[in-house]
Amino acid sequence: MAPRLEDLAVGQEVARAEVVVDRARLVRYAAASGDFNPIHWNERVALSVGLPGVIAHGMWTMGAAVGPVVDWVGDPGRVVDYQVRFTRPVPVPDPGEATVEVVAAVGALDAEAGTARVDLTVTVEGQRVLGKAQAVVRLS
């Protein structure tokens, strides 16, 4: 069952999760999304364009960050709007992995529309990688 709007308060934390990403996941995302930009799988190319190494697709990070919101709201179809700014790349080491931390809190409530805006704080090693990350969910 979906959370009820009247039970929510602005500022309330509704979900928190850690999502791990390694090179294999980026290759999987490249295949599923059709985004084969080599900066997401080829270290040589990534370094040649001035990056610190292979970085995650911004769209992977955006897609992964909304998962905890979907699980909280109970139906992916309730996410009616979702936006982010890409503020900092997410380097993905090899060997190893990067851990993306997501904290979701109520940013605004609209009783008339029956929606809540959920603001996401998305960080890697304490630094924000997404800005203005906001999902609007329909609760009625």
Add this chain to the structure above:
Amino acid sequence: MPVDTGYAGRVYPPNAVYEVGREHLRSFAAAVGAQHPAHTDVEAARALGHPDVIAPPTFAVVVAQRAEAQLFEDPAAGIDFSRVVHADERFTHHRPVHAGDRLVTVLHVDSIVERAGLAMITTRAEIAAEDGEPVATVVSTLAVRPEES
């Protein structure tokens, strides 16, 4: 070659139908770590009132990027993809995308603005079902870095 700001305001004709497949939605969900069963299990999706498995919230980027290629792969637009950085992205869902959807996209070039040496290109993909029912609006802004001098 600099980005041709004259492309701002352009609207492309509807592109080829994009068929949304169940297995593709399952692969995409697995790649972004989307664990909700409505992405993978038809019965779970139907129990929530959806006609078939539904897409994760960012799947529409796959459909939008097909349409955006009309601009980015046009040599006359002067967009060097090796110098492109994704600045922001927004999805507005008029209804969920589901397996079996046949989607048609109209690409709008909303603006091309030069700012501090960067060309900021904002596109809007209006995604609809074949019968015209609006499905999703995907707004994307890319920053194109200037060539090394």
